[in-house]
Amino acid sequence: MSERFVRIDGSAVHVRREGSGPVCVLSGGLGMSWFDWEPVVRLLAPHRTVLRFDRPGYGLSAPARPAPTAAGEAERIALLLDTLGLAGPCTMVGHSLAGFHVEAFARLHPVRTAGLVLVDASVEPRPRPRPAPGLRDQAARALAAAAGALALPYLLGPPGRRLVARASTACHADLAPESLVRRCYRPTRALRAALRENTSYLDQAAELAALRARHPLPAVPVTVLAADRARGTRSAARWLTRQRELAALLGGDFRIAAPAGHLVMYDRPDVVARAVLDCR
Template identity: 35%
Template sequence: MERRLYVLAACALIVAAVLGSAWITGQFTSPEVDRTDGYVSELAARDQPWTRLFRVSDALSGLACALGVALVPRAAREGRGWLALAAFGLLTLASGLFPLDCATLSDPSCGRRSMSSAHYAHLVAGMLATAAVLAAMVLLSARWRSWVSWLFTWLGLAATLLVLSAHADRHGVGIAHRAQLTLFAIWLVYAALHLLVSDDVTARTTASPGDVRPHVVEQGAGPALLITAGLGGAWFHWDAVAARLAATHRVIRFDRPGLGLSPCSPDPPTLYGEAARLAALAPAHPDRVIVVAQGVACWHAEAFARLHPLRVAKLVLVDPADAGERRLFAPAASAGRWLPALGGTWGAAALARLAGPVAHRLLTGVRDPYGVYRVGKVLAAVAGEWLARRDMADDLRRMRADRPIPDVPVTVISTGARSTARQAGLLSARLVRLPESRHRVQLRNPQAIADAVSDAPDGVAGQEGRACS
């Protein structure tokens, strides 16, 4: 999938170069713009006959450039260069959205008019876009160490100086500007080809992913207790619970692939895969393990118990997700195969950095002390688990029909979901109700989980226990 991302990114950059060169046709469609002394951007001025065509071309060119950068998988020490190129794309998009009012240099009467704010916005965006693409050319050329890239970079810098000099003389601006834009377009095509043929890229995309070893944290001594977090959860969300149980148990916490500090996996998550992960982390038979799970991870814990009945001592399920009838969504499987590769792109990194900490704070009410939710792979892993829910629910329903739940104590902790009581009855579980809260139980009331682990069930199946405080 990563190789395909390189191809898509390269195609987007080539499209950006082609659309950004639409001004070539303007030499014939808009003769009012002086080819020698007029800016290329004057073709898109509001008073020109083909303004919409060239404005749309500029906007789409900038959008394609930004999209191409977003799809590029991350590489060491290239971040600033690709960030500058993305800024160039967005500024080019802005130039298309805010055109000139008139042909500034080609029309002598233009300077005597009162200009709109869009006119000045276009001028500012154009200057910043030029600075951004030159910065991208310098930074990426230094990283790639390619004489071809450096050649276009120096030629682009020289053309920019010619534009400034011609503007000062009020003559030859059009020729210099056209040469400058041509060099920028050629360099974009070169950058696209570099993504396709670079030896570093080939090494990254052909390397074997190997075994994905999850990040595991163990503390305490005694009977084994395995904690598996809910959708998008990390090991540190369970610090308070682990601290209460480590005095009497060997508490094992881990991050699923792509979450927390675990490396991402090239394969989308599955119910049987997650059950196998729990089996690998649990002590070997004849030792038994207490499993504490939350949300969708309750399905993993239940599957583990049904597949390995002799290895489970107890199940504590916190707000288990409902595995009722869910229609399978075929595109989810295809999207899930793309997500691990997408999580390693510059676009995912930017999105996670901007939205990850805010979303985590809103959903959990606590900060992210390790900065894991600022990483693109975590964002992709959360989306991958969400897309895999329907397939997991379908597999769990089939497993429930084929494999019985072992005769072990099961406690279901509920914060008000209507389906929780039905699930507790399905598993012959003791039901403990807690006050409803927008934050997860392990963060708001860790003692309730610790009590559920330590206490033996004292009622019949489906009995409502007292709320733990």
């Protein structure tokens, strides 16, 4: 296992590389850090070279100045692979919001994509960009700065992270080490990154819709993996329907992880790992 910081567009990006074999890249959802993939990495590392990284502001990565975009995150992944000397095609794995990013990567860098696994990925059937993206991004940054001045991230960041993780798993547990949660969620940069990604969410969804119209998906294996807590509610059924529709749109395989909350990598790491391994 190797761990390092790579400078991309002027910001230090934290990345971990472990295992051997064909390369797969793991990218977490909004607010997630590299260690959230740990249960999956343990299953993949004997068979794959696993690359996981923190987007700007998350985990141990420094903040970035530009507002987050789907294409920008796809380019960040490409530059990261270039810096690490990984030129061959990779299996791209995106959870939640990062589903936008890895699909954008596949469309913009088709020859570098060996497969696509979308883990309970974000879905917006008819997205429209919201007005004044620059002003909204400034507002998100200002709100984070005000919270930081009051020490709110330091006081509430770790318990807030724990609360969200427990609510997003079928096991109702946050498996991340307490020391890492404190280290990564006390700094204001994590809150700033989450607010910036949240305020740009619909813009990124609309951006991906435009990319779909201009850039075809390469002919590679695609798996859409949906979480199902087996609650039988209308909202749960609606979510699974949207995930099936995403799989149909991308011409991919649709699979269900159950019982699992949104953090599928905690509840069913075996299902996530199998989806990745089946790409080759």
